[in-house]
Every structure is written in C-alpha cells, then in structure tokens.
Amino acid sequence: MGSDPQYIKFPDLTLAQHVFNLSNPSCPQTVRQTSLKKVQDAISENKMAPFYRHLAHPVEGILNHSGEGVPQHQASSTKSLITSNMLASRKSPQKIDFPWDESLYQSLVEDNKKELDAFQKEEDEAEEAAGDTEVLAARGKRAEFWARVGDKDKAIESHEALLEKTTFLGTKIDLVLALIRIGLFFGDTLSVRKNIERANTLIESGGDWDRRNRLKAYKGLHLLTIRSYSVAAPLLLDSLSTFTSYELCSYSALVIYSVLAGSLSLKRVDFKAKVVDAPEIKAILGSGEDRVAALTGEVSSGPSAKDEEMKDASTTSATPGTATTAVNLATLGAGSGIQADIEAPVDFSPLADLVSSLYNGNYRSFFVALAAVEDNFLTQDRYLYEHRAWFVREMRLRAYQQLLQSYRVVGLNSMASDFGVTVDFLDRDLAKFIASNRIACTIDRVNGIIETNRPDDKNKQYADVVKHGDSLITKLQKYGQAVRLRGSERS
DSSP: OOOOOOSOSOSOHHHHHHHHHHHOTTSOHHHHHHHHHHHHHHHHHTTOHHHHHHHHOTTTOTTOTTSOSOOTTOOOSOTTOOOOOOOSSSSOOTTOOOOOOHHHHHHHHHHHHHHHHHHHHHHHHHHHHSOHHHHHHHHHHHHHHHHHHTOHHHHHHHHHHHHHHOOOHHHHHHHHHHHHHHHHHHTOHHHHHHHHHHHHHHHHTTOOHHHHHHHHHHHHHHHHHTTOHHHHHHHHHHHTTTOOOTTTOOHHHHHHHHHHHHHHHSOHHHHIIIIISOHHHHHHHOOTHHHHHHHHTHHHHSGGGTOOOOOOGGGOOOOTTOOOSEEOOOOOOTTSSSOOOOOOOEEOHHHHHHHHHHHHTOHHHHHHHHHHHIIIIITTOTTTGGGHHHHHHHHHHHHHHHHHTTOSEEEHHHHHHHHTOOHHHHHHHHHHHHHTTSSOEEEETTTTEEEEOOOOHHHHHHHHHHHHHHHHHHHHHHHHHHHOOOGGGOO
16 A cells, blocks of 8 residues: 655645636636635635736736736746746636735735745754655645745746655655646646656556556546547546545546546447446436436446345435436545545536437437537636537537438438538538548438448558558658768768
C-alpha cells in the first residue's frame, strides 16, 4: 500500500470554473453573481494577491470591465503578469464588474510576505537543526503556498525544485499530479500534456494502485480538453468504479464526462455494455426500478446478471418509480486523502434522454436531448465549452450513420420526419458529411431518396494500399532530392 497523496489541496479547480462562469455569456446572471462572490471570498480567504492582480487589475486583469487588459495568450515582459487561458471569451460580460481595490491588494501582498518569511525561517531552522525530511517539508509548504495564491510561474518553479530534491516515488508522483492541476487551472494544455507523460513514466516505475487510478482520471480529463474522446472514454468509464480524485473534479462531473465521451466514441455493443447498462451510470441516470437495482447491487449480482435472486426488503426504502433524475451525490471519498464535498443536486435528465434515445433509435427525441445537453452541460463546463459545436456535429453524424447503415434506400421526407427537422436542413447537413467522406451515401432530391453506398472491404483495402504507397513514394523522392550530392561534392 502506498502513502496518502500529498499536495492535492491546491490549486482549487472549482475556482477556475467560477472564473470561467464570469466570462461565459451562456451562463445565467444569477450563476455569474454567485461565482463572483465565490471568487472574491476565495481571494480573501486564501490571500491570493497574484491571482487577484491577474483577474482584476485595471490594465493587466483579464476580467477588468474596461476591456483594456492584455490578452490571455499574449506574453509580456512584466514579471507579475500571469499568462492563462481561463475565460470562455476574451471579453467578459459587461454586466458583472470585478472591482479592483488597491488597498486590498496591498494587504494581501503584505500577508503573502509574512507567510513567505515564516516559511524561510522554518527552512533555515530545519537546515541547521533537523534533517532533509524537515527541509523538504518546509519547501513543500512554500510550493503549496504559491499554488494556493495563484502564481502560476512560481508555483511551477517551486514544485519543480521540490521534485528534483525528492527521493520518494510516491511524493514525486504527487508533485507531478499537482503540476498537472496547475496546468488545468490556468488552461495550459502543453504543460498538462508534458506532465502527464512524466507522471505516466513514474507510475510505470512502481506507482501504487491509488495513484494509478488517479492518473487515469487525469489523463481522461486532459484528453477531453484536446478533443480526443475515443481515447478518453475508456479511461473515464474505468474511473467511475474506483474514483478518488476529488481534487480534480466532482463525481457528478466525472459521470457527465464519461457519458458524453462514451456516447460519442464507443461502438454500439460497447456503448450498451459500458454506458447504457453500466451499474455506476444506471445508479445516476436510471429511473425507477433500474436505479434501485443499480444502487442495491442487483444489476451486477442479481437477476439481470442471471445469478440467484437475492432480495432483502430492509436494505432500501426506495420505491420503484419514485426516483428522479436530479441526483444529490454525498461524500464518496472517505479515506482517499481528500474528502469530497457534498455535491449540489444535478439534473441528469437531458443526459439520460440522450443515452436512451440514441441507443433505442428515437431520433426525434435524440435531437431534443442533444440540444438540452448542449445548453445544460456543454456550454456550462470550462472543459467542454471550447468543443461544444464539434461535439454536437459529431453526435448528429453518429445518429445519421446509425440510421443509414440499416437501410439501402431511405426516403428523404421520412428521414427528416424521424429526426424532426426540415428536408432542406437534412439535405444541407448530410451534404457536409458526404463531401468530407464521413457518410457513404448519395442524395437524390429529384426522387426524394437517400441511397447508401456500402463500399466493398477488399476494394477499400486496395485503395488504401495504393494511397499509402503513393504517399511513401512521394516522401522517398523528396528524401532523395534532399540528400543527392553533386559530382564535385562526392568524396
């Protein structure tokens, strides 16, 4: 068994979500006001002078209402300026004013200096009278301090310095996981990718089971942010049963990410096994008897698993049919190194409708559920927001493919009626996918039909070989031109 994870308290990724809400035009006004209060309280409570400057400074602040701040991605010679990618848009909504208080900022700076002086004094005393362990502990407090106050550069620098001095494998992994969270907090995708590779190398050299599971969730979330849903889905779905990474996201958020990734990327058989019928997902998205069966374990060990029936009327007071899709997930992370807060109820009904309508082929309901998922989840989450249009487009493509693969010829009016859209919309939407070779079919508007073209596998393989062969010949010719020497240059 490994030791309890360290350095997992900061940075607080929920704070980054609140900052995102402030700049999100799709976010309700009440939610933005609540997020503003949360951000202000966190800055005061955690003495976040650098982060306060990054957000609210009249010139450098990314949330200053005048819109005169420095763009998020733009580098600057000013050392105090932190580069980040935390906002939904470059210009925050004008209705919310994030005030700059110079006296508050100076008081926070003074508090930060006092803490740093105390850390330095503790480190000096440890170097004189104690051992390396105490010195590293003092340096670890300084690293956590910079992550707490929201100074990206100094947080990374202090964690890297601590990583070089640390000899324990578990502590090294915890430090790299902290670096990943710093990258996620500030939206630094390149930093996250680099540190995930480092963490994976450390884990493979002997990491314990808990840290392996944590890294699985970290990797899955990162893959979502770079639009790699097919690789993220297995990692996220596997994390559902062993999830302890509450410093990364809530369990309800993990369910949302897992279902969305699985719905988009998994084949129909895997989609049914890992999403539609998965006990962990049924316990949240299911309704009535399905949810009760999942919560009481009957899905995996009862009649549905074709085991002997095991019933205990006293084990639950739930009545089939009374459960709702607004789920309140309580503390689930006891003993995992960090306690999960009691989560606010989440209405999963749009997600449940999306899964059931896609699997059952109820495409009219599927389009309605997809629009609800976009409004309730994709536009409200900082990790999903950037790729929301792509996700909706790919889900429409999946629904089209699922219907067309069952028929040789489909009536255009009939298919439009099934999806609840007009013929013109369906024609334009399908044309985009046909032109990009995403759907093998042709549209005959004169006869009002869609004819599916099923290419022969052998012909397709032959065409792929020819295509790859031409590409290889071209590369060899370019290589030959690059290395060809003139006669006078040959030895």
